[in-house]
Amino acid sequence: MSADPGEVDRLPADPAEAPTADPDPPAGNGADTAWRRLDPRVIAAVGAWCLLLVLAAALVMWWRGAPWWLHVSVPAPVLGVLGYEALRWRRTTYRVTSDLVELRTGVLVRGHRSIPRQRVRSVDVTAEPMHRLLGIATVKVGTGQRVSSSAGAALTLDALAAEECEALRERLSRRPDDPAADGGRERTLAVLDWRWLRYAPLSMSVPLLGLSFVGALYEGLDLLGADPDNTVIPGLIAWLGSVDDLWPVVLLAVVAMALAGTVGSLGMFVETWWGFRLLREPHGTLRTSRGLFVARSVTLEEARLRGVEVAEPLSLRWGGGALTYAVVTGAGTAEEEISASNSSVLLPPAPLRQAHRVAAAVLREERDPTAAVRLIPHTRHALHRRLRLVCAVGTSLGGVLALLGTLLTPVLIHLGWVTALVVYAVGCCFAVDAYRNLGHGVTGRYLVTRHGSLKRRTIALRRDGVVGWRINQWAWQRRSGLCRVTATTAGGRGAYHVKDVLLPEGLRFADEAVPDLLTRFLVRRDGAPADDDGAPRGG
Structure with missing residues (x-):
């Protein structure tokens, strides 16, 4: 058996001999330590x-x-x-004491996992369709660990009665002495507006869903015995060979795939965000609930909140929409963000002004810090670096194809220069957009950074949540004096970047955002160490 940090693994007694207890025993009595079954x-x-x-x-x-x-x-x-x-x-048995959440399970290999309750960062309650019909649900207790396997990062109870899940969720998330508690009042911060459905077709997944429809159609024909390899596909190829003008056929196929992808994206939006609500509970937690077929409820502790992120994927940005995430310990990792079950999401695709409103409400600020500060733009050296990268990629691809063309067929030579021109044109557009999106600043309790083109991210990170700085300067950045400044924190993805900023400006920003953290490593321009008073002296 292997143990995660902060957990205890030991050989347990046979759980078949464990006593049972009431579904939600009061804390502090003898039943509180009794083992219970799923x-x-x-x-x-x-x-x-x-x-x-x-x-x-x-x-x-x-x-x-x-x-x-x-x-x-x-x-x-x-x-x-x-x-x-x-x-x-x-x-399989489990118990929740005043100090621990414990689980004993295993058929061939017995295991005992124990998580201190003070390390509980999130409580996720999920019920797939069959569970909902039977009145049960799965509880996942998150600890905030960053491990390669999602199964090892959380303790999962599959499954408990729905009412017991709710009682367990409240019990694990309750912090009576939390200063963020609202005196017994529950507040609704956001609910789903069906007008936001217009953002579903702007998802980057629409082309993939269209291709998935074609694959599902092929597999369905094969499953029904139509043998598409020997009947449908040869017949389609023969028909295309008899068509005089292929452009209308190609255009119709693209439109059909786009329609299929659009329908699929609408269905995914409805299933994922049905009944969405964002609540602030009286005991200092944020709770989101959503889902049509698979119901999901996620509870995040406000004391672990380190900031917010407003993300604008390119197509969604064209429509004026954005996504809102919480930068919170135990949720929002890079691996989790690509999943539909992301537990850090605070708002579905919605208008940008709604994203800023919800971000401000979650942070208990009058204005969202991501919109309240005028970001400092970056030097044009960052643009030049991106343009040089585009030229290098386009020339490399075109050169390889041209070289193969001289050895194999002249067709590849023409394909090479066409590919290079396309890369130059498209890449330069993205390079300019990425450069314009660069920025950083400090406002109140937060430092703010923005970057990205395909997905523009604006992150407001609490300054007291920064535990360290990392300054990277790659070989191709040294000539222009650029660097990447990274703020490390315990929440979200753990590292948030200020990309392609001049080294003196990056050091000044880091020292202003979190005073004294970098002071001992800074020197004045004349080479003398910084004064002990902590005042920044340049870099």
């Missing part, structure tokens, strides 16, 4: 999904004319899965 309805949920798979497999085999013995063999693995699930349920 809800037995989790076995029924697995069995229901297995039954659906059996029926689907039987239908396909009947359609394809499979032999009788294959039909008879289908229930065998299903019974094995049900038996394993029943054994897993019997061998």
Whole structure:
């Protein structure tokens, strides 16, 4: 067994001999230390999904004319899965004491995980469709650890009764002495506005969804026995060969894929953000709830909040929309951001002014710091570096294709110069946009940084949440005097950058944002060390 930092692993006693307890015992009594089982309805949920798979497999085999013995063999693995699930349920127990959250589980390999309650950073309650029908849900207790496996970063209870999940969520997130508590009042900070549905087709996933539709259509035809490799595709190729003008056909195919991707993005938006609500609870926590088929509720502790991020993907920015994330310990890692189950999201794709409003409300500020400060633009050296990179990439690609063309076929030579021109044109546009988006500043309790083109990010980070600075200067940056200044923090992705800033300006910004943290490493321009009074002396 392996132990994560802050956890305890040890060989437990047999959980089958563990006593049971009331669903939510009061803290401090004897029942508080009793071990409890998961809800037995989790076995029924697995069995229901297995039954659906059996029926689907039987239908396909009947359609394809499979032999009788294959039909008879289908229930065998299903019974094995049900038996394993029943054994897993019997061998899994958990308890929540005044100090720890503990889980004992394992069939072949026994494990005991123990998380101190003061290290609980988030509580995520999820219920997929079968769970919702049976009245159960999964609780994931996040610790804020950065590990390669998401399973190792959280303690998961799959599954508990829905009412027990809610009681456990409140119990783990309650901080009676939290100064952020609102005296027993629950406030609604944001709810879903269905007018925001117009931002769904602006998602970067629309082309991928269109291609996925084509792949699903192919697999569906193959599943039904149409044999697309020998019938549909050869027939389509023959038909295209007989068409005099292919441009209308290509245009129609692109439009059809775009429509399929748009429909898919609308469906994903509805399923993901249905019933969205952002609440500030009286015991100093933020809670979001959403989901049509898969219901999800995420609780974040305000005491762990380190700032906010307003993200504007390129297509969404064209429509005037943005996403809002919390920079909070235990959520919002780089791996989590690409997932639809991102626990740090504070607002679905919404108008930019709504994103700023919610960010200010979450931070308890009158104005969102990402919009309240006029950012300092970066030197044109940053633009020149990006343009040189575009030229290098375009010339390299074009040169490789041209070289292959001299060895293989002249067609590649023409493809090479066309590719180079396209890279030059498109890359220069992105380089100029990325340069214009660079900026940094300090306002009140926050430092602000902005960068990015495909996804412009504006981050407001609490200055007292910065635990260190990292100054990087690559070889290709030294001639122009540029560097990358990185603020490290315990929240979100852990590192937030000020990209391509002149070295003296970057040091001045870091020292102004968090005084005294860099003072001992700075020297005056004449080479003498900085004074002990902590005043910045340049770099």
